[in-house]
Amino acid sequence: MEMARTFPGIFNKGRGKRRFSATNVIPAKKIKPLEVSFYLLPKQYDKTPSEKEKLIHMQAGLGPRTAHLDESTTYEELCDALKVIYPKLRSITGGWLLYKSAGGWGSRKLSLVSPDDTGYTGRLLKSAGRAGQNLFIVPIQEELSTSPLHLTDEAFSSMAKATCQKCGVAVPLQLLKDHINSCLVIDVDGDQPDMDGCHPAEIKL
Template sequence: MEQLNLLYPKLKTIKGGWLLYKAPGGWGRRKLSLVPPEDCGYTGKILRAACKGPIYIAPLQEQLDTNPLPPTSETFSNMTKALCQKCKTLYPLQVLADHIKSCEITAVEDSVEESDHLDSDGNEPKGTKSPVDHTCPICLKTFPYETIEIHASSCGESADSHSEVADEVLPGCSAKIVDEWQSIPDPIKAMSLYRETQLRNHATQAPLSLYMDMRSTPAERDGALISFYKKTRVEWARPLYCKLEGDCAVGEGVTRFFFSTCIDRLKSGFSVNLSNIGVTRLFEGEVDHLVPSASPFLVDSDLFVVAGRILGHSFIHGGPCLSGLSPAFVHVLLGGNPETATVQLNDCPDLDIRETVKLLEKSELSNEEKNTVQDLAYA
């Protein structure tokens, strides 16, 4: 309880009790189920058993305060902080980006600067424009200071009519590049331009931080990777900061090691004990013919969502790709019709089924072989 109050100080003010709930895997709306406490309350054993997914705290008689914590909260004591250049206040990197958008200290400075340009009657001289209003360099429209950055970040992404104006006012602006990569016939060049655009658009955002303890067990490291990629509403094109605890390696080599480890886990499996198996494999079969596992448990656990985020994250940051997939699966994955996919015998990961299908290559079958094929067809 003391640890929860330390991590979530707003729980200290809750009166009337609260309970923990968890949600099953899957998409869309999910019904929460109660995590029953013991007679002495919630113990570490109960929380560890329920921590396979998000846990929700539900007060019984009050509403939990959802207002942001102040930057001086003890919850942020161990987080990396940076100084806001507007209000000169230290904020954790996780909340600094949102704070910058709403920080209004600059408005005071603007009003002071503006007063220096007023005439003797306190009016703005003719032919000058208020510093509060700014012109977007892409669409040439005027917007208030508070909203110009938000508008400019998305201006022109879907408006082709402004592309010529944008190129004239700001050559090489992102609005033109976003559309340009889609029209490049060479897929390698298109992917490269798309990657550069995404990284440039998010280069000033707070970095995503990942700490991997090399002294921990493989299961603990893989569990940390899964938890990292199960986060929702994350912009994966943000800068990435990786650190290996217990290892002196630094720089880009750590990032390459991180992505190589993630791709290797997709091929060989995660060392986590899910569904009572030692290694959880998302893909099955032989090399160059890997296909997704048909386990309903893996689908419900959102691990394939994790796999998709790993692949996209590695691509954006120039990491390795997932090779060895079945050509038939890649055909369907990229939008091809399953009816036109060329399925080979090697695409079947089950060797018993593969031997049965192989019987169809024979011109004549014995009664026993016919029964075997018939049983497989009925299945």
């Protein structure tokens, strides 16, 4: 008992309240996924493109694409992600800006989404975008070609495809209907299809 009174810290363990509560481990917040719909335009537009223009853009490797980002995405990371889904952006040296469209149907006016001090970030994209609405990428000083690309081009590599029964070529679903209507390659004799003819038909405005 005398020793216990002299050295209470040693002999009285487990009695009474703890001086310091146990540290609670706070789990780290999960990074929220951010699915953003983009649309690469070949040049400056005042309004959203028409249905005919949309087809031309898709055939040229432009048009709508979806990027999976998160709120912590930096401007540099965004640029890298966009160059993957839009190979034509790799040739842009004069910069680009983002625009969004007003609500409603048909042709709608485009308005600038101003970048902040660090450029376009995941947090800014989340506040600027709306569900089902595209953010339009517009070159500032250059104009991108709208000539149709071959269906084997890198620009179509990540798109869902189906095989054309006329020529046997895998065609992006968004272009399949138009391709079938314009495809002149028919494998009647069981020969190999003429691959040179398998590319989107050029549509002139």
